[in-house]
Amino acid sequence: MNKDSLTRPLTFTLLAGFCCLLWGSAIPFINLGYRLFAIPEGESATQILFAGCRFTLAGVLAVLMTSAQHRRLVLPKRGNWGRVACLALVQTIAQYVFFYIGVAHTSSVKGSIIQGLNAFVSILIACYVFRGERMSARKWIGGLAGVAGIVLVNMDGTRIDPSVRLNGEGFLVISMCASALSSGLIKHFSAHEEPVCLSGWQFILGGLTMIAVGGALGGRLVPQSGLALVVLGYLAMLSAVAYSLWAVLLKVNPVSRVAVFTFLQPIFGVMLSLLLVERGADLPLLRYGAALLLVCVSIVVVNRAEEAQA
Numbered sequence: 001m002n003k004d005s006l007t008r009p010l011t012f013t014l015l016a017g018f019c020c021l022l023w024g025s026a027i028p029f030i031n032l033g034y035r036l037f038a039i040p041e042g043e044s045a046t047q048i049l050f051a052g053c054r055f056t057l058a059g060v061l062a063v064l065m066t067s068a069q070h071r072r073l074v075l076p077k078r079g080n081w082g083r084v085a086c087l088a089l090v091q092t093i094a095q096y097v098f099f100y101i102g103v104a105h106t107s108s109v110k111g112s113i114i115q116g117l118n119a120f121v122s123i124l125i126a127c128y129v130f131r132g133e134r135m136s137a138r139k140w141i142g143g144l145a146g147v148a149g150i151v152l153v154n155m156d157g158t159r160i161d162p163s164v165r166l167n168g169e170g171f172l173v174i175s176m177c178a179s180a181l182s183s184g185l186i187k188h189f190s191a192h193e194e195p196v197c198l199s200g201w202q203f204i205l206g207g208l209t210m211i212a213v214g215g216a217l218g219g220r221l222v223p224q225s226g227l228a229l230v231v232l233g234y235l236a237m238l239s240a241v242a243y244s245l246w247a248v249l250l251k252v253n254p255v256s257r258v259a260v261f262t263f264l265q266p267i268f269g270v271m272l273s274l275l276l277v278e279r280g281a282d283l284p285l286l287r288y289g290a291a292l293l294l295v296c297v298s299i300v301v302v303n304r305a306e307e308a309q310a
Helices: 003-007 010-037 044-070 078-102 108-115 119-128 137-154 166-189 196-218 225-253 255-276 285-309
Strands: none
Touching: 003 010, 003 196, 010 044, 010 225, 010 255, 044 078, 044 196, 044 225, 078 166, 078 196, 108 119, 108 166, 108 255, 119 137, 119 166, 119 196, 119 255, 137 255, 137 285, 166 196, 166 225, 166 255, 196 225, 225 255, 255 285
């Protein structure tokens, strides 16, 4: 696809939404993977090892896809390995090491809400840290509407414990900030390197590092059946496709226009978990519908803000 097609509203919306749907599907498949590899809840070392295998394989798939397209092995330009290492440190290592430790020490509701702030923080970082675009009242309104949608989809009547722990909520905040920062880095680095190449090699470097960390901490992966490898392969595939496509969208669009779609990810994740994993559970359609409406309002308002600034 050329740049013009990737900036058209319908094409852009479908591709960004597809990425978030893939990421949302990761939640039930990660839980399924834990069962198929017999990974106990809170076993951070093995979870980091599992994630490392997933992302290493995702990187290999991304590199193979872009290499097949170019009919040669695609490598970063000589001066870009530092950018690959920087992105691997932020997007893969920091984001997921802190995530897997943090999620084991906090409630699922608080964890989902913290991770759901990613889109709004990405917009703030793009405007105030990288200064690649301007903040506006519409972006504040759109961002806060999206945050409200994330809070609403997680309000299931469970009481939220107000306590905060560094290795719980603190680590999840670090993970969320690393994820948000990575959007700005991808936008900046893709001016110097092909986005899919950048994404693939940072996955390989970050994934191998996580394998080393997880193994050093005593993590062990023991597949209980062949289905475990199929699930791992699917998780790798969705990461390779979604992150590579996301990097391409970030290269040709403002960060806030892309990032706001990540408000959809936890909503897709919760809905797919209920449909695929907890099929006997009641589906609160009114609450989820209202949350989805707020997120859609957020996406429209932020995109209108970008159009007004263009």
